[in-house]
Amino acid sequence: MPELPEVETVTQSVKKHLLGNNFDSIQVNWKKTLHNFKISDFNNKIKGRNIENVYRKGKYIVIVFKSVFLCVHLRMTGKLYAANSIEKDKKHISLFLTIGDKYLVFEDVRKFGRFYMFDNLDFLDNKLGIEPLSEGFSENWILNQIKERKRQMKSLLLDQSFICGIGNIYADEALWYAKIHPLSNSSSISKKKILNLRKGIIKVLKESIKRGGTTIRDYTYDFSYVGNYALKLNVFGKEGKKCPRCFSVIIKTKVAQRGTHYCPRCQIKR
Incomplete structure (x- = not known):
């Protein structure tokens, strides 16, 4: 399972493609990937909204909008990356989101990875301990x-x-x-x-x-x-x-x- 350095690396690799942009649509191939929301929730709360920030929190990738958070946990085999096209012969793409002429792709062989939508980060704040690279880790x-x-x-x-x-x-x-x-x-x-x-x-x-x-x-x-x-x-x-x-x-x-x-x-x- 990817740990802090791997999740941080993935976060930084997708951040440059996401900041200041917005998601136009979502295609879900594995329904369980959306853990606590539906495509209709995405359309109502995220679609077309400006992406204000992208950062890591524990092993979660947090994508920040004005009043909602889209969080990704890679779990065992999840891969999150930006691509110029969708390769149709790839069997393990759980979902992808369109960003203008690019795509944010989530590929997951074992299908344990999850996307979460939150109005605030109370759930993660209560669930996760101290960040080991923070000043508080004294x-x-x-x-x-x-x-x-x-x-x-x-x-x-x-x-x-x-x-x-x-x-x-x-x-x-x-x-x-x-x-x-x-x-x-x-x-x-x-x-x-x-x-x-x-x-x-x-x-x-x-x-x-x-x-x-x-x-x-x-x-x-x-x-x-x-x-x-x-x-x-x-x-x-x-x-x-x-x-x-x-x-x-x-x-x-x-x-x-x-x-x-x-x-x-x-x-x-x-």
């Missing part, structure tokens, strides 16, 4: 929040109501950076490691955004570009290979029903 915040929770560290980082946007890849990478075992209890982590975890989260997310995200299987942006942060991964997907820090063999296990990679020497369970 040393004081993470020290207080980690210590007051008694949860396994990997599970906590995957909780979108705690910190939004982090998924499996970047949780593993950040925990490795901070030398924290994924099964360690959050209340037992030292102050030094918590602060290093914050540094690691910011570092891996920012570096991944610079490289266009991580392409493991399905993720692309701008129609066909792939992210190349996979070349910089230290532990994720490296089962059986040597840790780049201590040269021990990286182990893969399951935490919170997710494949989890860690170094048994660097990341000792506390």
Whole structure:
């Protein structure tokens, strides 16, 4: 599933095509893609309205109009991109919207991706935790929040109501950076490691955004570009290979029903 860097990359790639323009029409090929609204709602509230902003919130792409928000969640295999034409031989286009002589296309092999329409963002504000690249994600915040929770560290980082946007890849990478075992209890982590975890989260997310995200299987942006942060991964997907820090063999296990990679020497369970 695309995580914060991938969603940010997609957001920026479509933003330049959308700002100041408007949607003329929508064609829905997979009805469930519209999660909480119908085509008639689109025609009444969005069609012909100026697009004022486009930004990422957690793993959602938010398209802003004067009095309504169109939000997109890519889920597992969703691809959102601008195109000059619709390729009729493509089987997995769930929907597309027309923008003048261009199209905003949503392609989704597994059909889990969703579009939402909201009058305000209360739903997302209540659902999502702090943005890890925001000013609010401070040393004081993470020290207080980690210590007051008694949860396994990997599970906590995957909780979108705690910190939004982090998924499996970047949780593993950040925990490795901070030398924290994924099964360690959050209340037992030292102050030094918590602060290093914050540094690691910011570092891996920012570096991944610079490289266009991580392409493991399905993720692309701008129609066909792939992210190349996979070349910089230290532990994720490296089962059986040597840790780049201590040269021990990286182990893969399951935490919170997710494949989890860690170094048994660097990341000792506390």
